[in-house]
């Protein structure tokens with residue numbers, strides 16, 4: 001494996017379907033832009049679901065957490081892979097981009113659950129809960145009910161997706177973290193390893209560092225980006241790509257109008273400010289450890 005790989009960065013203003021302004025958008029246009037993004041994402045997700053609901057392929061990887069990984073059949077047997085990932089924040093991984101796109105996205109339904117798997121369902125703070133049922137409406141598996149006007153989570157049904165922890169407008173639901181983010185990060189890396197195992201030299205990875213929102217795109221909220229748009233990054237090495245993306249986000253000045261609580265200065269870790277318990281670079285370090293690529297890169301602006 002080479003000690004350094006090249007990462008290409010295009011900062012050009014895009015054209016056609018991918019035309020997004022580089023300056024922060026006013027609130028109304030921002031909502032339109034996100035709605036469009038979500039529609040496209042949902043269309044893609046519904047197509048991808050063919051690969052994630054059919055009988056998965058049990059790929060042997062013999063890694064620290066997973067001896068095998070359940071990968072969607074069509075994804076595993078595809079001849080080659082081009083990953084297009086949107087860069088944003090995430091409550092379990094800090095920054096979310098290529099690794100989450102592949103390691104979570106290409107896992108079968110059971111695989112996704114195995115990657116997320118927390119010991120316990122999130123906890124509801126009954127003092128803060130006002131019974132608005134927002135969490136009930138958003139739970140993808142109907143694991144939440146209102147009991148005496150307070151949310152109650154059925155731990156057996158809950159799939160630990162964390163959606164309720166971000167949609168509650170009163171901050172009444174919290175994930176029980178323990179060591180969870182690090183484990184999720186490492187399992188995502190191991191699933192990425194499994195998805196790419198039979199595609200050596202047949203992959204290309206893109207990170208779209210545009211509309212860099214603070215939370216996972218699963219949540220149905222409009223959020224302002226935390227930094228200005230950076231551009232589109234591409235590499236054949238997912239580790240170098242992820243590292244370059246993280247470094248570039250860090251190098252930006254944080255946008256004051258966003259929910260970024262602090263760390264607005266250039267060079268500050270924006271994801272750490274959003275998710276204090278999470279070390280984003282753990283993903284890249286572990287990916288390098290298990291041979292998915294190298295963190296050292298040379299950035300070529302085109």
Ligand code: SF4
Pocket residue numbers: 124128129130131132133134135136150151167168169170171172173
């Ligand atoms: S969204 Fe929050 S406040 Fe509303 S019912 Fe759920 S836990 Fe309670």
Ligand code: SF4
Pocket residue numbers: 121122138139140141142143144153157158159160161162163164165
């Ligand atoms: S973590 Fe996900 S599955 Fe579990 S209760 Fe919350 S929204 Fe439902």
